[in-house]
Each structure stands twice: as structure tokens, then as C-alpha cells.
Amino acid sequence: xxxxxxxxxxxxxxxxxxxxxxxxxxxxxxxxxxxxxxxxxxxxxxxxxxxxxxxxxxxxxxxxxxxxxxxxxxxxxxxxxxxxxxxxxxxxxxxxxxxxxxxxxxxxxxxxxxxxxxxxxxxxxxxxxxxxxxxxxxxxxxxxxxxxxxxxxxxxxxxxxxxxxxxxxxxxxxxxxxxxxxxxxxxxxxxxxxxxxxxxxxxxxxxxxxxxxxxxxxxxxxxxxxxxxxxxxxxxxxxxxxxxxxxxxxxxxxxxxxxxxxxxxxxxxxxxxxxxxxxxxxxxxxxxxxxx
Amino acid sequence: xxxxxxxxxxxxxxxxxxxxxxxxxxxxxxxxxxxxxxxxxxxxxxxxxxxxxxxxxxxxxxxxxxxxxxxxxxxxxxxxxxxxxxxxxxxxxxxxxxxxxxxxxxxxxxxxxxxxxxxxxxxxxxxxxxxxxxxxxxxxxxxxxxxxxxxxxxxxxxxxxxxxxxxxxxxxxxxxxxxxxxxxxxxxxxxxxxxxxxxxxxxxxxxxxxxxxxxxxxxxxxxxxxxxxxxxxxxxxxxxxxxxxxxxxxxxxxxxxxxxxxxxxxxxxxxxxxxxxxxxxxxxxxxxxxxx
Numbered sequence: 001x002x003x004x005x006x007x008x009x010x011x012x013x014x015x016x017x018x019x020x021x022x023x024x025x026x027x028x029x030x031x032x033x034x035x036x037x038x039x040x041x042x043x044x045x046x047x048x049x050x051x052x053x054x055x056x057x058x059x060x061x062x063x064x065x066x067x068x069x070x071x072x073x074x075x076x077x078x079x080x081x082x083x084x085x086x087x088x089x090x091x092x093x094x095x096x097x098x099x100x101x102x103x104x105x106x107x108x109x110x111x112x113x114x115x116x117x118x119x120x121x122x123x124x125x126x127x128x129x130x131x132x133x134x135x136x137x138x139x140x141x142x143x144x145x146x147x148x149x150x151x152x153x154x155x156x157x158x159x160x161x162x163x164x165x166x167x168x169x170x171x172x173x174x175x176x177x178x179x180x181x182x183x184x185x186x187x188x189x190x191x192x193x194x195x196x197x198x199x200x201x202x203x204x205x206x207x208x209x210x211x212x213x214x215x216x217x218x219x220x221x222x223x224x225x226x227x228x229x230x231x232x233x234x235x236x237x238x239x240x241x242x243x244x245x246x247x248x249x250x251x252x253x254x255x256x257x258x259x260x261x262x263x264x265x266x267x268x269x270x271x272x273x274x275x276x277x278x279x280x281x282x283x284x285x286x287x288x289x290x291x292x
Numbered sequence: 293x294x295x296x297x298x299x300x301x302x303x304x305x306x307x308x309x310x311x312x313x314x315x316x317x318x319x320x321x322x323x324x325x326x327x328x329x330x331x332x333x334x335x336x337x338x339x340x341x342x343x344x345x346x347x348x349x350x351x352x353x354x355x356x357x358x359x360x361x362x363x364x365x366x367x368x369x370x371x372x373x374x375x376x377x378x379x380x381x382x383x384x385x386x387x388x389x390x391x392x393x394x395x396x397x398x399x400x401x402x403x404x405x406x407x408x409x410x411x412x413x414x415x416x417x418x419x420x421x422x423x424x425x426x427x428x429x430x431x432x433x434x435x436x437x438x439x440x441x442x443x444x445x446x447x448x449x450x451x452x453x454x455x456x457x458x459x460x461x462x463x464x465x466x467x468x469x470x471x472x473x474x475x476x477x478x479x480x481x482x483x484x485x486x487x488x489x490x491x492x493x494x495x496x497x498x499x500x501x502x503x504x505x506x507x508x509x510x511x512x513x514x515x516x517x518x519x520x521x522x523x524x525x526x527x528x529x530x531x532x533x534x535x536x537x538x539x540x541x542x543x544x545x546x547x548x549x550x551x552x553x554x555x556x557x558x559x560x561x562x563x564x565x566x567x568x569x570x571x572x573x574x575x576x577x578x579x580x581x582x583x584x
Binding site for chain 1: 310311317432444447462485489527
């Protein structure tokens with residue numbers, strides 16, 4: 001057991017609390033992977049230079065540039081997972097806040113049972129029965145809010161999570177493919193002793209490959225299957241029909257993490273021309289599937 | 293400084309020694325990422341069950357299956373990086389073995405210079421001059437061997453490394469895309485208090501999505517741009533023209549790691565019908581570029 005804090009969580013939010021903690025470990029692992037991959041890139045370039053073989057030096061240096069970009073994508077992936085984790089926290093917070101109303105209902109119910117057994121004629125009984133009806137009404141609302149928040153935010157969290165996997169995969173595919181073109185610029189035809197090393201012939205091709213990788217990466221746009229949501233009808237009170245939505249600035253369930261996702265998406269979209277397909281659309285919008 | 297072993301490495305192999313060590317840290321990070329992602333999958337399924345919401349329970353459980361597969365791909369990636377690292381070790385071993393011949397040449401050269409200054413008429417001088425010629429000849433061979441091994445194995449190591457990135461990316465794209473289809477099976481239309489929870493309607497669709505993911509994943513085949521090598525002409529002595537190649541069983545430069553890559557590839561290829569495009573081809577073979 002690494003912390004006592006999990007034990008202090010209400011029963012209702014314990015499982016999600018644990019999941020959110022594990023997400024944090026996973027994010028740490030991807031951050032570490034990004035950091036180590038960036039070190040590998042630097043060390044590869046330094047090693048290549050030390051070989052005093054012009055061809056190995058040039059190809060390893062340019063390959064290192066692509067590897068460093070691949071490392072950056074691991075970092076971005078970790079950041080996106082952090083955003084997804086922020087949305088899961090919103091479910092956990094709702095779970096925690098619903099627990100008291102469950103407890104309250106159970107407590108009044110128990111009191112009534114005890115009193116009925118000990119003092120069946122007590123004047124307290126009708127008062128408690130009234131309290132139970134109020135507690136049950138409150139609990140019905142709380143459970144509906146929990147269901148609504150859970151479904152909406154669960155979809156939202158894994159929309160971000162899966163979009164992050166797809167973004168890393170597509171960008172690393174671009175980079176790794178160009179890295180293979182780079183490797184092919186190195187001629188490994190064996191040399192004989194005393195044969196003079198030729199200067200590297202393919203420097204301009206190597207630069208073209210780097211430029212191509214950069215251009216393709218910069219032009220990358222998400223082309224995700226949209227995740228449909230009907231939760232736009234969800235009011236700030238986590239109940240249907242309200243005009244004010246959860247995403248209004250007054251709402252406290254909107255975390256900084258989710259705000260950051262939207263800010264990032266917005267700033268990315270502003271940087272691009274042409275239509276950008278939003279990752280999160282309402283049911284009314286496009287349903288055209290996108291093949292893998 | 294985490295170990296003194298790096299300091300004991302010959303000067304020539306110090307940089308690559310460091311790179312190989314960092315590769316080990318990166319592999320550890322990806323293994324950890326795989327492990328944590330697998331925990332997340334289990335905890336997600338358990339949390340979903342605890343919500344007592346049939347739809348959330350079913351969708352989270354099936355999503356967890358896809359997440360566990362995504363975790364497996366992180367593990368496989370780490371294994372493939374380990375194979376690539378094994379090939380880099382072959383360069384490092386050659387670097388280490390070339391160092392003494394460099395040292396020997398420098399030592400004789402120094403002795404001659406000292407003697408010429410102190411005892412220009414010494415009878416030792418002509419003997420040392422003869423030794424120097426022999427040492428230079430040995431060194432020329434050693435340097436040619438080093439160049440040949442370095443170029444060949446550098447390409448081979450990053451062939452495996454980049455192929456591993458591409459394999460992880462393509463397979464995780466399949467899985468994350470199906471995960472998004474899975475998420476869309478969860479209706480998040482808000483419920484009102486007291487509204488009875490409906491049983492999950494899309495169980496069979498959820499199973500179809502899982503089956504589709506499994507089928508597509510099983511049918512996945514590498515379609516890599518081949519990395520061309522002319523090193524097939526490299527003999528077991530790391531010099532051109534010999535009939536016996538480095539990859540013959542008698543060669544000691546063939547590590548278990550590399551053997552494992554080939555074994556794995558072979559067993560994969562045997563499991564498939566139809567033509568399989570090898571990742572590593574000779575120059576004479578196809579040069580058709582494969583677009584990213």
C-alpha cells in the first residue's frame with residue numbers, strides 16, 4: 001500500500017480512485033519513455049560523429065532528428081492521457097459527492113427499523129418517515145446525476161484517450177517510415193583495408209527526407225471516427241432539459257485538464273486552414289465511418 | 293554516474309556503451325507502460341461493473357479487452373527494441389576488439405620517437421620500424437572490419453527499431469479505432485430521477501466490434517519499405533569477398549537477440565500463407581518505394 005489516501009475515499013469512488021492512480025503511473029512511464037528516447041537520439045548523433053565515418057555520421061545525425069520527434073510524440077501522448085485522466089476525476093468527484101445521500105437514506109431507514117422494534121408508538125416515527133421520503137427523493141436525483149455524469153464523462157475520457165493513441169500512432173508512422181528512407185542512404189558495401197573513406201554522397205537527399213517528414217507532420221490532421229454524445233441536453237444540474245450546460249464557465253465540474261484539451265484543440269485549429277473534423281460531435285452530425 | 297563499468301570500456305566503445313545503456317532504460321519504460329496499461333484495463337472493467345449501470349458495465353468491460361491488447365503491443369514493442377539493442381552490442385563488441393590494435397600502433401610509434409631522440413643509432417630502431425609496419429597493416433584491417441560491421445549492423449539495428457515503431461503504431465491504430473466504435477455503443481442521453489435503467493441493447497454489436505478487432509489484428513502483416521543491404525558480400529572476417537558470411541552459425545558476432553528476431557520472423561512467416569515481404573532485402577531485390 002503506497003498511500004493511505006485511498007482508504008479515506010468513499011466506498012463509491014474507491015475503484016475509480018485506484019484507476020486514476022494507475023493512470024498516473026502509466027503517464028509517468030510514457031514520460032520516462034519520451035525522455036529516454038530523446039537521450040538515445042542525442043547519444044546516437046554523438047556516437048555517429050565519433051565513428052569518423054562521414055556516411056555513418058550524417059545518417060545517424062539525421063536519424064537522431066527523427067528519433068527526437070518520435071520522442072516528442074511520446075510526450076504529447078502522456079499529456080493527452082493526463083487530459084483524459086482529468087475527465088475521469090470529474091466522475092470520481094461526482095461519485096464522492098453522491099455517497100452522503102446514499103448514507104443518509106440508509107441511516108434514516110435503519111433508525112426507523114430500530115424505533116419500530118423498540119418504541120413502535122414513538123411520535124418520532126412519522127417524522128422519520130417524512131425524512132426518509134425526502135432522503136429518497138434526494139437520492140433518486142443524486143443517482144440520476146451520477147448516471148448522467150458517468151456515461152457522459154466516461155465517453156469523453158476515452159474519446160481523448162483513444163484519440164491520443166491514434167495521434168501518436170499516425171505521427172510515429174510518418175516519422176518511422178522516413179527514418180527507413182534515411183537508413184537506405186547508407187551504403188554498407190564492404191570496404192577493403194586501406195580503402196579511402198568516400199565523403200557522404202547523399203547529404204541533400206538526407207535533408208529532403210527530413211524536410212518531407214517535417215512537412216507531412218505539420219500537415220497532419222486528426223481524421224477520427226466521431227464519438228457521438230447526446231449529453232448536450234445535460235444541464236448544469238446534471239439533469240436533462242436545462243438550458244445551461246455543464247460546459248458553461250459557472251460550472252465547477254469543468255476541470256482545468258479538460259479546459260486544456262479544448263484550448264489546445266482550439267489553438268491547433270486556428271493554426272490550420274480548411275475544415276477540421278471535431279473529435280466530439282453531437283449525434284446530429286456526420287456518422288460516416290472512417291476505415292482504420 | 294550510476295555505474296563504474298562505463299569507465300572500464302575502451303575509449304572507442306564508450307559512446308555506444310552509453311547509448312546501449314540508455315536503450316535499456318527506454319525498454320524498461322515501455323515495459324512499465326505496458327504493465328500499467330494492463331492494470332488500467334482490469335481496473336476499468338472492475339469499476340464499470342461496480343457502477344451497476346448495465347450499459348457502462350458492458351462497454352467498459354469490452355473497452356478493457358481492447359486496452360489490454362493495446363498494452364500487449366507496448367510489451368511487444370519493448371521486446372523488439374531489445375532485439376535492436378542486441379544488434380548495437382555487436383558494433384560495440386567490434387569497437388572494443390579494435391581498440392588494442394590502435395593502442396599497439398600508437399605505442400610502437402611513441403617508442404620509435406623516443407628512441408630516435410635518445411639513441412638515434414640504436415639497433416632496436418630498425419626492429420621497431422618493422423614492428424610498426426606490421427602493426428599498421430593489422431590496424432588497417434581492424435579499421436576496415438570496424439567500418440564494415442558498423443555500417444551493416446547500424447542499418448540492421450535501426451531496421452528492427454523502426455519496424456517495431458511501425459508495428460506498434462499500425463496495430464494500436466486498429467485497436468483504438470475499434471475502441472471508438474465501442475464507445476459509440478453507450479447512449480449518454482440524460483435520464484430523469486427514478487427512470488428505470490434499461491438493459492444494454494448493443495451487446496451483440498459490442499461482441500462484433502471485438503471480433504472485428506481480433507480478426508484485423510490477426511491478419512496484420514508488415515508492409516515495410518525494405519532496408520537494402522550490400523553487406524551480404526561481407527565475410528566472416530568482416531572483409532569483402534569471402535564466401536562464408538557473418539550470419540553463419542560458426543560466427544560469434546551473432547547474438548542471441550538477433551537470432552531471436554529472425555526466429556520470431558521465421559515463425560511468423562511460417563504461420564502465414566501467401567508471399568511475405570521480408571523487412572531486410574538485398575540491393576538486387578525490389579526497390580519500389582512504399583508511401584507513408
